[in-house]
Structures are given as C-alpha cells and as structure tokens.
Amino acid sequence: MKLTQEQVESLAPDPGTLKRAQKIAKPSNYANIGASDRAIWAESLGSSNYTTYIDISGPAYKCSCPVKKLPCKHAMGLMVLIANQPELATAPEPEELTDWLIKRDSAAKAKETKKSGEVKDPKAQAKRQEQRTQNVEAGIIELRKFLEDMVRVGLAESSKRSQDLWQDMQKRLVDAQAKGLSGYLEWIRTEMGQGPQWTERVFRALVRLHAMLNAWDNKHNLSPAMVQQLRERIGWNQSKDDVLSNPAVPGPWFVINHGTKYESGLYSQTIWLMHQQTGQFAMALNFASDFNPEALEKGFQNGTLLPIASAHFYSQEFPQRIILKRSNAFEMEWVDCWDWLEQHSQHNFESAAQSLQKQRIQQPFLEYWPVLVKDVRIVNKDEQLTLADTDGRLLKIASDFTCQWQLLAVVGKNPVTMFMVTSDCISFSPWAVLNNGQWLALNMNSEL
Amino acid sequence: MDELIKTAVLGLQNAGDYDDKLVDDCKAILQNQSYDNDARRFLDASALTLFQQEYSAIPQIDSFEELPDIPDETRIPMSNQKMTEFSQLLQKSSALRFGLQHLLQTGEYLPDTHFAQLMSEMKLELSNRQRLALVMSARSHWLLTMNGQWRAYMERVIDVQWLSQTDLENEDLLVDFSNTNVFLQTYFLLGLTVEQRVGFTQKVWSHCKVEGRQLLLRFAREDLKNNPQLVEWLAEQSQDKSNHIKREIIRTLVTTRTQWADEIYQAGVAQLALYVEKKLLRKIEVQVPEELTSELKNLAIFDQDYLNTNEPKPVQRLGQLLVILGPDNWGKYLDCASESAMERLLKSRFGKELRLYLLEAAIVHEHHKAFKTWCAKVDVYASDSVQLILERLSPNHGARIINWAIAEKRANLINHSKIWLQQSEQGQFLTGTQASTFFALWCQMIAKGRRFYPDYDYLYALMGWMKITQLETKDWQALQDAEKIDGGSVSLMQTLFNFSQGK
Numbered sequence: 001m002k003l004t005q006e007q008v009e010s011l012a013p014d015p016g017t018l019k020r021a022q023k024i025a026k027p028s029n030y031a032n033i034g035a036s037d038r039a040i041w042a043e044s045l046g047s048s049n050y051t052t053y054i055d056i057s058g059p060a061y062k063c064s065c066p067v068k069k070l071p072c073k074h075a076m077g078l079m080v081l082i083a084n085q086p087e088l089a090t091a092p093e094p095e096e097l098t099d100w101l102i103k104r105d106s107a108a109k110a111k112e113t114k115k116s117g118e119v120k121d122p123k124a125q126a127k128r129q130e131q132r133t134q135n136v137e138a139g140i141i142e143l144r145k146f147l148e149d150m151v152r153v154g155l156a157e158s159s160k161r162s163q164d165l166w167q168d169m170q171k172r173l174v175d176a177q178a179k180g181l182s183g184y185l186e187w188i189r190t191e192m193g194q195g196p197q198w199t200e201r202v203f204r205a206l207v208r209l210h211a212m213l214n215a216w217d218n219k220h221n222l223s224p225a226m227v228q229q230l231r232e233r234i235g236w237n238q239s240k241d242d243v244l245s246n247p248a249v250p251g252p253w254f255v256i257n258h259g260t261k262y263e264s265g266l267y268s269q270t271i272w273l274m275h276q277q278t279g280q281f282a283m284a285l286n287f288a289s290d291f292n293p294e295a296l297e298k299g300f301q302n303g304t305l306l307p308i309a310s311a312h313f314y315s316q317e318f319p320q321r322i323i324l325k326r327s328n329a330f331e332m333e334w335v336d337c338w339d340w341l342e343q344h345s346q347h348n349f350e351s352a353a354q355s356l357q358k359q360r361i362q363q364p365f366l367e368y369w370p371v372l373v374k375d376v377r378i379v380n381k382d383e384q385l386t387l388a389d390t391d392g393r394l395l396k397i398a399s400d401f402t403c404q405w406q407l408l409a410v411v412g413k414n415p416v417t418m419f420m421v422t423s424d425c426i427s428f429s430p431w432a433v434l435n436n437g438q439w440l441a442l443n444m445n446s447e448l
Numbered sequence: 449m450d451e452l453i454k455t456a457v458l459g460l461q462n463a464g465d466y467d468d469k470l471v472d473d474c475k476a477i478l479q480n481q482s483y484d485n486d487a488r489r490f491l492d493a494s495a496l497t498l499f500q501q502e503y504s505a506i507p508q509i510d511s512f513e514e515l516p517d518i519p520d521e522t523r524i525p526m527s528n529q530k531m532t533e534f535s536q537l538l539q540k541s542s543a544l545r546f547g548l549q550h551l552l553q554t555g556e557y558l559p560d561t562h563f564a565q566l567m568s569e570m571k572l573e574l575s576n577r578q579r580l581a582l583v584m585s586a587r588s589h590w591l592l593t594m595n596g597q598w599r600a601y602m603e604r605v606i607d608v609q610w611l612s613q614t615d616l617e618n619e620d621l622l623v624d625f626s627n628t629n630v631f632l633q634t635y636f637l638l639g640l641t642v643e644q645r646v647g648f649t650q651k652v653w654s655h656c657k658v659e660g661r662q663l664l665l666r667f668a669r670e671d672l673k674n675n676p677q678l679v680e681w682l683a684e685q686s687q688d689k690s691n692h693i694k695r696e697i698i699r700t701l702v703t704t705r706t707q708w709a710d711e712i713y714q715a716g717v718a719q720l721a722l723y724v725e726k727k728l729l730r731k732i733e734v735q736v737p738e739e740l741t742s743e744l745k746n747l748a749i750f751d752q753d754y755l756n757t758n759e760p761k762p763v764q765r766l767g768q769l770l771v772i773l774g775p776d777n778w779g780k781y782l783d784c785a786s787e788s789a790m791e792r793l794l795k796s797r798f799g800k801e802l803r804l805y806l807l808e809a810a811i812v813h814e815h816h817k818a819f820k821t822w823c824a825k826v827d828v829y830a831s832d833s834v835q836l837i838l839e840r841l842s843p844n845h846g847a848r849i850i851n852w853a854i855a856e857k858r859a860n861l862i863n864h865s866k867i868w869l870q871q872s873e874q875g876q877f878l879t880g881t882q883a884s885t886f887f888a889l890w891c892q893m894i895a896k897g898r899r900f901y902p903d904y905d906y907l908y909a910l911m912g913w914m915k916i917t918q919l920e921t922k923d924w925q926a927l928q929d930a931e932k933i934d935g936g937s938v939s940l941m942q943t944l945f946n947f948s949q950g951k
Contacts, residue, residue, distance in 0.1 A: 144488075147487075147491065148485060148487030148488055148491070149487070151456060151459065151460055151487045151490055151491060152459055152460045152461055152486070152487050153459045153461060154456065154457055154458045154459025154460075154461070154462060154463075155456050155457045155459075156457050156458065156459070157459060199453055199456070199457050200453055203452075203453045203456050203457075203494070204498060206456070206491075207491060207494045207495045207498050208495075208498075210491040210492075210494075210495055211495040211499070214492070214495070349506075349507040350506055350507065353505060353506045353507060354506075357503055360502075360503065361503075378515060379512040379513060379514055379515060380512060380513040380514070380515055381510070381511075381512045381513070386512060388512060389507070391509060392509045392510070392512075393506075393507040393508060393509050393510075394507055394508065394509075394510045394512060395507050405591065408591055409563065409564065409587070409591050410564040411564075412518060412560065412564070412587060412590075413514075413515055413517075413518060424502050424505075425502050425503070425505045426501075426502060426505050435564060436561065438561060438564065438565065440564055440565065
C-alpha cells in the first residue's frame with residue numbers, strides 16, 4: 001500500500017487537526033509502527049501514550065486518546081508519517097487490532113444479513129405507507145392553492161409577504177411528510193427579490209413545481225420508475241440499505257469535482273463523478289449535521305480516478321444519484337492520459353444540447369443535468385462572459401454561477417474540455433475544465 | 449416567455465389577458481382542457497411555453513467578441529528548477545505567502561500553469577490573492593483587465609511604476625489602496641525618497657484602518673530623525689480615536705528627543721515617582737497603579753494586554769509606564785546607570801511580572817546595555833512577546849534587535865516564524881556570519897526539543913529569511929543528526945532551496 005500526502009490531507013476532519021498531526025508526524029513520536037494492505041497501527045508517544053489503529057477499508061479509526069472527533073491528530077500524524085517514510089512500518093500486527101478488524105467485519109456481515117431480511121409486519125407497513133400518501137396528497141392540495149394565490153396577486157406583491165406565511169406553508173408540507181416540496185419552496189422563498197433576474201428564476205421554479213404537482217396527479221399513467229423519481233423529489237427517501245441492494249457499478253470512477261456547503265446547521269456534500277469506461281455521470285449527495293460533520297465522505301481529490309470504488313445507483317432506469325462504496329479510501333490514481341475523457345465528451349454545443357434533452361426527457365424531475373463538451377472557449381457577448389464552441393454557437397453562463405473570474409483565470413483564452421451542469425438547458429455552470437492536460441476544478445462553495 | 453413573466457410579476461388580478469402571448473400549439477392544448485381556476489390555467493400555459501422553450505433549446509450561432517489578447521510578459525521568467533520548486537510550494541498552501549512574496553521580490557512571474565492551478569481550487573486567502581495580483585503574471589494582468597471592479601482597484605499596481613508622483617497626487621487612488629496592507633508594505637519597499645514616503649503617509653493616514661495606521665507608523669519611525677515637520681504632524685495625530693494607535697504614536701514620539709518628547713518624559717517621571725520608591729542599598733520599593741487614572745491615560749496607558757502577558761491590570765499599567773520612559777529615564781530617576789536600573793527593577797517585588805515590559809522598553813528605546821542586562825538576568829522563552837514588539841517597529845529597527853539577540857546567544861528570543869516572515873517581507877534577510885551563528889544556535893535549540901516542533905510554515909519562513917543556501921552544510925548535517933526533523937521536511941527543504949545534503 002502506498003499512501004501519499006494528498007490522500008492523507010484529504011482525510012483530515014479539519015485544518016487544525018491536520019496541522020497538529022503534521023507537528024507530531026515524526027518517528028520519535030511513534031513506536032511499534034506497522035502497516036498492511038488492510039490497516040496501519042502504532043503506539044503514539046507523548047505526555048500519555050495511546051494505541052492508534054486505522055482500518056483503511058473504511059477508513060475507520062480507533063485511538064485510545066480522549067478525542068471524540070476522528071481521525072484524531074494521532075491517527076492523522078501516523079498516516080502523514082507513513083506517507084513520508086513507509087519504510088518505518090515494520091512492527092507485526094497486534095492481536096488487539098486483529099480482533100478489532102474481525103469485529104468490524106462481523107458487524108458489516110450482520111448488517112448485510114439484516115438488509116436482506118424481510119419486513120416484520122407487512123400489513124402495518126402498508127398502512128403506514130397509505131397514510132403517508134394521504135398526508136402528501138393533502139399537502140399538495142394546500143401547496144397548489146399557495147402557488148395559485150401567488151400567481152393571482154403577482155410575484156412582486158408576494159415577495160413582500162410576511163415570512164410567516166411562507167414558513168407556515170413550509171411547516172405544513174413538512175407535517176404532510178413532503179419534505180422535498182418544502183425544500184423546493186424554501187429555495188423559491190430565498191430567491192424572491194434577491195439579485196438580478198430574480199423574477200425569471202422564481203417564475204421558472206414556480207412553473208416547474210406546478211408541473212411536478214401535475215405529474216403527481218397523473219401518476220397512474222406514468223411508468224413506475226418515473227413515479228419513483230417523483231416520489232424522491234416530493235420527499236420519499238430511499239433507505240441507504242435499499243440503494244445498496246441495487247447492483248454495484250464497479251469503477252474506475254473519475255472525480256470531477258466535489259464540494260461541501262453549510263447551511264442552517266446542515267452540511268451537504270456533492271461529489272460529481274464519471275465512469276472512465278462508459279462516460280456515465282454520477283452524483284453522490286451526502287448530508288451531515290452540525291454535530292457530526294465527520295459523517296461526510298473524505299478522501300476525494302478532484303481529477304483522480306477511484307479504481308476500486310463502486311457505485312450503487314438510486315434508480316436503475318434513470319441513473320444519476322449514487323451511493324459510492326470504497327473498500328479503500330487511499331486507492332486513487334492520478335490521470336496521465338486524457339484520451340478516454342475526450343472520447344466521452346460532446347464535440348460541440350449542438351450535440352451537447354441533444355444529449356441533455358435526451359437525459360431530460362428520461363429524467364425530467366432532476367435538479368441538474370451534467371454534460372462534458374470539448375473545445376469550449378470563453379468569449380464576450382454583450383459585456384457578458386459567454387461560452388462558445390468551435391461552430392460559433394453560444395451558451396449562457398448561469399446567472400447564479402459565482403466563479404466567473406476564477407473560471408476566466410483557469411481557462412484563459414484556451415479551448416478546453418468543460419464539465420458543466422444545467423438546470424434549464426439554457427444557462428450553464430462550468431465547474432471543471434481540462435486545460436493543457438491539467439484537470440482544474442473550481443471551488444463549488446466559494447466566491448471570488 | 450418574457451411577457452408571461454411580466455404577467456406573473458404583476459399578478460393575474462392586475463395584468464391583462466395573456467392568451468395573445470401564447471403560441472398556437474399551446475393555445476390549442478389549453479382549449480381542450482376545462483379550467484375552473486384562472487391561476488391553474490396560467491400555470492399550465494406557462495409550463496407548456498417554458499418546456500417548449502427549454503426542450504427545444506439548441507444553442508445558436510451568434511456574433512460575439514473575442515476576449516482581449518493576453519499581453520506579453522514584462523517580468524522575469526522563472527528557471528525550470530524554480531518552477532519545480534514552486535510546484536511543491538503550491539501543494540502546501542501554508543507556504544504560498546512566502547512563495548508569492550519571494551516572486552514579488554525577485555521580479556519573476558508566475559507561469560500560466562501554476563497560476564491556473566492556484567486559482568482553480570481557490571485555496572488562497574484574500575491577502576495571498578493580493579500578493580498574487582502583485583506578482584502579476586501576464587495572465588493575472590489580463591484577468592484584472594477583464595473585471596471593471598478589480599481593474600479600478602488594482603490595474604495601476606501591475607508593476608512598481610504605478611506609484612509615480614502623479615499617483616501620489618491622486619488621492620482617490622491612494623484611498624483605494626490605503627486599506628490594503630500589502631500595498632502599504634509594497635510601497636515602502638520601493639526605495640522612494642523620504643519626502644515621497646512622508647507625503648504618502650500623510651495623504652493616506654486618515655483613510656487607513658487601525659492596522660494600516662499601525663503599518664504607516666512602523667515605517668514613519670525610520671523617517672522621524674531630522675524631520676521636525678513629520679514629528680509635528682505625528683504629534684497632531686496623537687489624539688487618535690484608537691487607544692492602540694494613540695499609544696504607538698506617543699511611544700514613537702518619545703524616542704525623538706524633541707521638546708514634545710521631554711514633556712511626555714516629565715509627566716511620566718512624575719507618575720513613576722508615585723509607584724517606584726528608592727530605598728537604601730540599591731533597593732527599590734515598587735507598587736502598581738490600582739486604578740487607571742486620567743494622568744496615566746494622558747500617557748496613552750490603557751488596560752490593553754497587547755503583549756499577551758496575562759498579568760494583572762495594575763502590573764500592565766506600570767509596565768506600560770516603564771516602556772514609555774525607557775531605561776535612560778529609569779536610571780536618571782533612580783540615580784544610577786540604565787543597566788543598573790534594569791537590574792533593580794528585575795529584582796523588585798514585581799520584577800517577574802514586569803520582565804516582558806522591561807524587555808519591551810529596552811527594545812523600543814534601542815538600549816543595548818539594558819538589553820544585555822535583561823538577557824543576562826532573565827532566561828525565558830520570550831519570542832511570542834518579541835514578535836509582538838517587533839511587529840510595531842520598523843524593519844531596520846527589528847533587524848538591529850535581532851542582531852543583538854544573536855550576539856547574546858538568545859535565539860529563543862527570536863525563534864518565531866512571524867518575525868522571520870515579517871523581516872523577509874521587508875527585505876531584511878539574515879546573511880553571513882549572523883546567519884550561520886543563528887543557525888547553529890537554532891540547531892542546538894531544536895536538539896534540545898524545547899517547546900516547539902518545526903512545521904512547514906516555520907521552516908519555509910526560516911529558509912526564506914536566512915537564504916539557507918548560503919549556510920554551511922555542516923550545520924545542516926548537525927540538524928539532521930539531531931533527528932528532530934522528519935524525512936518529509938528534510939527532502940522538501942532540500943528540493944525547495946537546492947540545499948545539498950551534508951558534505
């Protein structure tokens with residue numbers, strides 16, 4: 001196993017821990033250092049001595065120090081040390097570690113078995129589901145009235161409405177177990193009266209929401225897979241176990257870009273990936289509360305391949321969102337040759353638009369549709385930065401894309417292969433580019 | 449679509465009929481539906497129109513303007529070796545500050561690939577971005593010309609020529625720059641005349657925030673000698689709204705030995721007499737001000753623990769008073785030599801609590817003998833305090849104090865990456881005998897493993913300050929033999945600074 005500094009740094013729970021770990025990452029601070037393909041171990045020496053184990057298949061950490069936030073500085077420091085001086089790992093595997101690994105394996109097996117088990121009381125479950133559907137239907141009727149009322153009085157007037165009105169409606173949707181719709185409404189509320197072109201953004205969102213409610217009314221005429229998509233947008237979450245029971249799509253998966261946003265006590269992490277062989281896009285979306293940020297996935301480097309990761313799609317028919325399973329958080333490869341990426345790219349905006357329309361017809365209720373296009377340049381159209389292809393066709397940059405100057409800095413005047421996402425097929429957010437053999441991802445959470 | 453949006457904004461109650469804004473296909477579909485609700489009909493019509501537009505959206509061939517050409521480089525290209533070194537720096541964002549500052553000083557530009565890499569993940573904090581702008585590869589110059597807001601702010605800073613006399617007369621421009629400490633620092637590195645520097649300070653002073661005024665004061669200290677006009681002007685600013693700046697102005701002025709300074713001394717000595725009493729046999733009785741009186745406030749003594757001593761407030765008050773007066777005045781008051789006064793104060797009842805203020809006084813007043821006495825009598829690791837003291841003094845002043853500390857073999861007074869970084873940024877490097885002496889002391893200190901471990905920030909700052917390649921490799925070998933630096937740091941330092949391993 002070969003660890004790199006970058007891999008280790010990407011696992012740090014916060015910059016402070018990494019810094020403290022770098023300070024103690026020296027041979028004199030550890031004893032009985034050892035490593036195998038499965039784990040790393042050592043005794044951490046200091047004012048008190050601690051036993052530190054890292055199961056790299058998780059990764060999972062065990063340290064006898066009192067720090068709750070894992071990986072602690074001892075585990076991080078050990079990884080930094082092994083990355084710098086792998087030759088130090090000579091100690092045999094301690095029994096305690098072997099026991100811990102066995103326990104972890106047994107727990108994982110038990111979980112697998114539990115997953116495949118049957119529902120205890122199918123009648124009660126059916127009743128619960130029926131009740132939930134009724135609740136959602138009631139919520140949808142109220143939401144329809146709310147939206148129609150907005151249209152009658154006008155968006156201008158609605159933007160001045162008291163926040164209580166909005167919050168009441170959102171709360172009623174949460175009570176009706178339609179959390180997805182509540183989130184959608186929250187997005188509209190925050191956009192009201194904010195920034196340029198807010199009326200257009202809100203209008204489009206309002207109309208899409210209305211169309212989604214129409215589709216729900218018409219659900220008996222839709223395919224089960226389409227209904228499943230709708231259910232997810234409305235707020236029926238698939239359990240993680242259900243998703244993991246879907247067939248795994250093995251890698252190599254290419255990390256296009258990843259970022260974590262923090263809002264109202266909740267971290268949401270988005271990881272865009274592409275399958276190296278098929279060009280299939282996939283998006284992992286993870287959430288973690290304020291109290292448990294370490295629950296987010298760690299160990300991603302934009303522009304690297306995850307050779308042994310596998311993806312479980314939420315939907316087989318309409319694949320986009322996934323749960324990514326990695327048997328080893330340190331397995332990643334840098335890309336030397338980009339021919340495969342070029343092969344999966346659209347040649348111009350016309351073919352990109354066709355590809356997007358195809359995706360969109362299949363998956364009309366997604367929030368974003370991704371596309372990769374070759375030879376895209378940045379040009380100026382009416383004082384606005386605009387994207388141009390080799391035929392001279394133009395695409396607008398989305399008005400809420402906040403990294404225009406960062407994009408300009410990394411692209412310059414070169415034609416680049418560009419990864420973009422769109423929510424309307426009219427304006428685009430370019431989140432990463434391949435420029436002169438360098439994969440450059442923009443920070444999805446910052447403003448220049 | 450625009451018309452439908454207008455209708456939605458105004459509301460169906462206020463807008464007119466919208467049917468004539470719909471395409472025929474859409475009208476036909478709506479005619480086949482029955483609606484008991486005008487809003488639902490409108491939303492359906494909007495959905496049909498919107499989806500028709502979005503689903504058929506094929507980007508059009510249209511006219512556009514090419515972006516302007518990226519200008520030719522005007523700065524020095526980096527050598528291949530340095531490019532490799534810089535690539536490694538980029539991987540350690542903590543070292544960027546040093547790296548960018550280094551390029552700024554050498555006049556080299558950042559190659560496009562590196563510039564793009566730096567910008568892509570945007571790990572740079574604001575001050576580093578400003579440094580980056582100053583480093584100004586042609587790409588960054590070009591980037592700024594694309595953005596009106598940035599251009600207005602920074603276009604003129606593309607190279608050092610921006611600070612011409614004309615610019616100095618352009619108050620709007622100076623105001624724009626004045627809140628940017630990197631610009632202020634850069635300005636003083638330009639080797640301009642005293643008149644230009646003084647003119648600049650006076651023009652931007654009122655526009656600067658506290659940090660900026662602090663920085664201007666640091667540089668003004670160098671120009672005060674033989675410049676009564678600047679002393680007078682600075683005295684006029686002594687009623688600054690910030691207590692911190694007020695204190696710094698008074699401390700700056702008392703070292704000028706002008707009439708203004710004499711008045712401060714007299715007031716200070718009168719206060720000192722209230723708390724320090726001479727006794728027989730070279731002894732003194734020290735008390736501390738239990739209250740912050742208006743007399744103390746007039747001497748710009750405030751309850752601010754600016755040295756992070758965590759001492760009780762009364763001690764801090766007396767400490768500040770002693771700093772204002774300085775060792776020569778303590779000596780005069782106690783009828784003894786300054787170094788003897790230092791010794792007596794250190795031995796007094798509050799000597800331990802006051803020791804950092806006594807060191808500060810020796811440093812601020814550049815009193816070599818008092819400094820030596822302090823070093824001989826107090827063996828504590830005071831580099832945190834020294835860093836805070838030096839960051840308020842001019843770079844040359846700092847360099848002189850550093851030389852004294854090295855001469856006294858007190859590396860533990862200046863073992864602080866911020867001190868080194870500050871000095872490097874002001875063009876004050878440690879070279880020659882001073883460097884090898886300090887490095888040997890530093891190696892010994894590392895070998896003793898006292899209180900710190902050299903992390904990357906620390907090493908980069910040290911290597912940058914000392915221009916490490918000039919060092920004797922035997923010192924380097926001694927450091928490695930001590931096995932206190934991990935292999936990763938060693939190899940990185942070797943690559944970065946082209947430092948060959950032991951001969």
